[in-house]
Amino acid sequence: MKTLDKLHQHGAGGxxxxxxxxxxxxxxxxxxxxxxxPVLRDVTFEVNEGELIGxxxxxxxxxxxxxxxxxxxxxxxxxxxxxxxxPCSEQRRLIGYVPQxxxxxxDFPTNALDVVLMGTYGRLGWIRRxxxxxxxxxxxxxxxxxxxxxxxxxxxxxxxxxxxxxxLARALVQNAKLYFMDEPFxxxxxxxxxxxxxxxxxxxxxxxxxxxxxxxLATVQQYFDSVLLLNVELKGFGPTSRVFxxxxxxxxxxxxxxxxxxxxxxxxxxxxxxxSL
Amino acid sequence: MSxxxxxxxxxxxxACCGIVGVFLxxxxxxMIGDAISHSVMPGIVIAFLLSGSRDSMLMMSxxxxxxxxxxxxxxxxxxxxxxxxxxxGVVFTALFAIGVILVSLFARQVHLDQDAILYGEIAFVHWxxxxxxxxxxxxxxxxxxGFTLVVIIAVISLFYKQFKLASFDPxxxxxxxxxxxxxxxxxxxxxxxxxxxxxxxxxxxxxVGLLIIPPSTAYLLTDRLGVMLGLSVAVGVxxxxxxxxxxxxxxxxxxxxxxxxxxxLFAAAFLFSPSxxxxxxxxxxxxxxxxxxxASVQKQ
Amino acid sequence: MNNFFAMLGxxxxxxxxxxxxxxxxxxxxxxxxSYLRKQSxxxxxxxxAALPGICIAFMLTGVKSIGVFLVGAAAAGFLATFGISFIxxxxxxxxxxxxxxxxxxxxxxxxxxxxxxxxxxYGNQAGLDKFLFGQAAAMVGGDVITMSVISAVLVGIxxxxxxxxxxxxxxxxxxxGLGYRVGLLEQLLMLLVVVAVVIGIQAVGVVLIAALLIxxxxxxxxxxxxxxxxxxxxxxxxxLSGGLGAWISSSVSNLPTxxxxxxAATLFFAASVLLGPxxxxxxxxxxxxxxxxxxxxxxxxxxxxxxxxxxxS
Numbered sequence: 071m072k073t074l075d076k077l078h079q080h081g082a083g084g085x086x087x088x089x090x091x092x093x094x095x096x097x098x099x100x101x102x103x104x105x106x107x108p109v110l111r112d113v114t115f116e117v118n119e120g121e122l123i124g125x126x127x128x129x130x131x132x133x134x135x136x137x138x139x140x141x142x143x144x145x146x147x148x149x150x151x152x153x154x155x156x157p158c159s160e161q162r163r164l165i166g167y168v169p170q171x172x173x174x175x176x177d178f179p180t181n182a183l184d185v186v187l188m189g190t191y192g193r194l195g196w197i198r199r200x201x202x203x204x205x206x207x208x209x210x211x212x213x214x215x216x217x218x219x220x221x222x223x224x225x226x227x228x229x230x231x232x233x234x235x236x237x238l239a240r241a242l243v244q245n246a247k248l249y250f251m252d253e254p255f256x257x258x259x260x261x262x263x264x265x266x267x268x269x270x271x272x273x274x275x276x277x278x279x280x281x282x283x284x285x286x287l288a289t290v291q292q293y294f295d296s297v298l299l300l301n302v303e304l305k306g307f308g309p310t311s312r313v314f315x316x317x318x319x320x321x322x323x324x325x326x327x328x329x330x331x332x333x334x335x336x337x338x339x340x341x342x343x344x345x346s347l
Numbered sequence: 348m349s350x351x352x353x354x355x356x357x358x359x360x361x362a363c364c365g366i367v368g369v370f371l372x373x374x375x376x377x378m379i380g381d382a383i384s385h386s387v388m389p390g391i392v393i394a395f396l397l398s399g400s401r402d403s404m405l406m407m408s409x410x411x412x413x414x415x416x417x418x419x420x421x422x423x424x425x426x427x428x429x430x431x432x433x434x435x436g437v438v439f440t441a442l443f444a445i446g447v448i449l450v451s452l453f454a455r456q457v458h459l460d461q462d463a464i465l466y467g468e469i470a471f472v473h474w475x476x477x478x479x480x481x482x483x484x485x486x487x488x489x490x491x492x493g494f495t496l497v498v499i500i501a502v503i504s505l506f507y508k509q510f511k512l513a514s515f516d517p518x519x520x521x522x523x524x525x526x527x528x529x530x531x532x533x534x535x536x537x538x539x540x541x542x543x544x545x546x547x548x549x550x551x552x553x554x555v556g557l558l559i560i561p562p563s564t565a566y567l568l569t570d571r572l573g574v575m576l577g578l579s580v581a582v583g584v585x586x587x588x589x590x591x592x593x594x595x596x597x598x599x600x601x602x603x604x605x606x607x608x609x610x611x612l613f614a615a616a617f618l619f620s621p622s623x624x625x626x627x628x629x630x631x632x633x634x635x636x637x638x639x640x641x642a643s644v645q646k647q
Numbered sequence: 648m649n650n651f652f653a654m655l656g657x658x659x660x661x662x663x664x665x666x667x668x669x670x671x672x673x674x675x676x677x678x679x680x681s682y683l684r685k686q687s688x689x690x691x692x693x694x695x696a697a698l699p700g701i702c703i704a705f706m707l708t709g710v711k712s713i714g715v716f717l718v719g720a721a722a723a724g725f726l727a728t729f730g731i732s733f734i735x736x737x738x739x740x741x742x743x744x745x746x747x748x749x750x751x752x753x754x755x756x757x758x759x760x761x762x763x764x765x766x767x768x769y770g771n772q773a774g775l776d777k778f779l780f781g782q783a784a785a786m787v788g789g790d791v792i793t794m795s796v797i798s799a800v801l802v803g804i805x806x807x808x809x810x811x812x813x814x815x816x817x818x819x820x821x822x823x824g825l826g827y828r829v830g831l832l833e834q835l836l837m838l839l840v841v842v843a844v845v846i847g848i849q850a851v852g853v854v855l856i857a858a859l860l861i862x863x864x865x866x867x868x869x870x871x872x873x874x875x876x877x878x879x880x881x882x883x884x885x886x887l888s889g890g891l892g893a894w895i896s897s898s899v900s901n902l903p904t905x906x907x908x909x910x911a912a913t914l915f916f917a918a919s920v921l922l923g924p925x926x927x928x929x930x931x932x933x934x935x936x937x938x939x940x941x942x943x944x945x946x947x948x949x950x951x952x953x954x955x956x957x958x959x960s
Contacts, residue, residue, distance in 0.1 A: 103938060112946065143521050147939060148946075162524035169518040177739040178373060178515045179572045188516070191508050192523030199508060224570040226739070244523070372740075377747040378688055428926060432687040433865045440858035441913040444906035447780055447855075451902050466758060552695075552854065553758065556751030563744050600762040606755030613748060617738065625737050
């Protein structure tokens with residue numbers, strides 16, 4: 071037990087144990103194994119409130135797995151996840167989640183407004199149905215993502231970008247404090263990408279914390295305050311300017327990154343003082 | 348009078364199966380429905396053997412138990428890395444085999460023969476009357492199916508939003524704290540109930556037709572879940588009437604004719620659905636092409 | 648054991664026993680490919696769909712022979728596969744619903760036709776309803792020999808075309824690139840499934856023949872990662888199940904062969920699930936414990952190092 075306590079302190083940076091109570095998300099020693107090999111090993115970090123955090127790493131690095139394990143959707147073999155100082159299961163109302171777009175069947179018989187309304191199900195409890203108030207909120211969220219005109223549209227008739235925006239509206243209506251988004255930028259058009267990033271900025275302005283699994287290295291510096299580099303293990307975590315450097319990326323991706331040299335040239339000029347764990 | 352009872356029984360079967368079937372089709376679990384309808388068999392036979400009578404409540408509980416065992420076993424096998432198709436195939440054939448063997452060995456005790464398993468006994472439904480204090484209350488099957496239908500409607504409408512979200516996006520459902528596994532088993536329990544109450548009337552195998560075909564037909568006709576539920580029941584009931592009519596004309600199995608009738612309705616929706624029908628989309632494409640051609644001619 | 652030898656003493660029963668083993672062998676072999684192509688339930692659908700084909704073939708000819716039934720069932724099976732792909736291609740319905748729709752509507756039609764036959768004056772219809780669950784002991788010499796010969800031919804085809812079937816099961820796109828006629832091979836494999844279903848109908852029945860295609864293959868998968876071994880093992884499990892089914896059902900009166908065969912196969916399956924190396928439950932559990940232990944050990948070491956590092960700084 072003693073060693074575990076020690077580990078927590080070590081994991082949280084070695085000093086700031088009490089601040090865990092207020093951090094939107096504090097993960098310590100999280101490990102997940104599907105078969106023989108761990109897909110996520112001993113990941114420990116703590117995010118600051120009101121930040122946009124990008125989760126970066128190669129394919130199969132465990133980015134989605136980390137998100138799902140943090141949400142308690144898949145079992146972990148060790149570790150603890152605290153959301154505002156309490157276990158995730160007690161804090162569901164504070165958490166918004168945007169799964170990968172491909173994870174659902176868009177032929178489902180429902181329309182855009184209805185999908186957004188699903189975001190209110192969590193707070194409605196077991197029996198209550200969404201009423202006029204929830205509908206108005208959902209419409210408002212659709213408006214925010216520029217999809218109000220499509221409220222009645224069957225979801226299979228929306229483009230990929232529009233479907234993603236519906237998903238975002240659904241997360242908005244959840245009115246959470248901490249958001250998890252799994253590749254919201256994957257396969258969307260330029261207009262949607264812009265709409266999403268504007269929305270993320272707005273969420274941040276309202277003091278929300280947003281954690282985003284992201285693929286496009288070229289836009290990382292522009293979009294995120296902090297970066298979490300992941301490749302089974304945590305390879306680095308901290309402010310983008312310090313962590314998103316060539317060395318750190320090399321460290322995360324292995325030798326596969328030569329072609330990206332120029333995309334991060336701007337940021338790489340700074341001294342590489344990122345916290346390598 | 349027997350016509351009335353047969354049609355009522357058939358319609359109740361169609362309603363029970365049509366409602367739960369919608370969620371099976373949407374969750375891509377149609378073949379799990381097939382599996383459950385086969386594997387409640389041993390449950391029913393064991394209940395017969397234990398009680399020595401066709402006690403509906405005992406039958407229902409036994410079938411529920413076997414339905415849930417089936418669901419559990421299939422899930423267990425999938426988790427060990429077996430394809431879902433194969434897991435379904437292994438589980439239901441094994442349980443169905445046990446059922447058939449029990450029937451063969453104890454045929455005399457259970458008053459249930461292999462024909463009943465296959466065809467059901469809807470034609471004799473009005474012979475098996477429920478009497479309460481000497482008063483004729485009507486066929487037992489109707490009461491059983493009515494009870495099941497009430498349970499299904501109550502559960503589905505009470506937890507409509509949970510079933511909907513767990514079907515559409517189980518990840519989000521889990522993330523907002525809906526106990527997805529509980530609702531999975533609840534649905535499978537309802538499917539087992541629908542199957543076992545329909546079993547006596549239409550037989551174990553043809554239940555599948557009523558579980559899957561009407562919801563699939565409704566799926567082709569609408570984009571709204573609520574409407575889909577209503578249409579699914581309507582298609583099933585229409586199939587009951589058409590099928591019964593056909594079976595009287597042809598002197599053939601009523602249950603078989605009912606399934607063929609809903610299959611015909613499916614084919615009609617497949618071809619002529621206003622939004623997605625094959626013929627309709629082909630015609631629309633042709634019309635658009637013709638319009639484009641005319642427009643280009645006019646331009647010249 | 649005594650009645651086992653008694654059975655072998657009866658020449659007709661000897662043939663039936665041998666025939667059922669061969670049937671199990673061939674369906675186990677073919678089933679392996681269906682399993683790897685993720686089409687286990689297609690076999691189930693084809694088996695149910697064969698019923699109306701067989702009934703129509705019987706109504707047209709009035710003859711109860713495997714040859715005639717093969718033609719009817721093959722035609723129905725072809726229609727059914729066409730129906731499945733037609734539905735999934737032209738609607739938003741997925742494979743599982745398409746299978747369910749085709750399976751139940753064909754079977755419904757089959758039941759209607761079966762009642763026609765029973766109500767009509769088709770003379771020797773008595774045996775036709777035995778087709779649903781199978782009764783090996785009721786088979787006559789000629790049928791048994793046909794069944795055995797065809798089973799042997801099926802196994803022969805599979806071993807001749809092993810390489811091709813392996814490739815289309817694993818990577819049809821690549822097979823196309825190599826110049827194989829993939830479409831044709833897939834149709835052939837489907838045809839083999841239909842043939843296996845039809846020759847198995849009298850012995851195992853329409854309803855449960857699918858188990859002979861699925862269960863041995865899944866069981867074999869637990870023991871090996873090599874296709875050749877898997878196919879052989881699956882064939883052996885199928886053969887043993889077929890033999891056991893024929894033997895037990897012939898020694899207890901009124902016991903249909905199909906369910907007994909299926910249960911025998913299920914026993915092999917249960918043993919495989921528990922004991923299979925790597926994938927078996929027992930092996931999995933042991934492995935998980937080991938991973939957990941080594942993981943925690945590794946962690947202890949790292950923690951110790953971290954503490955050392957801290958005390959130094």
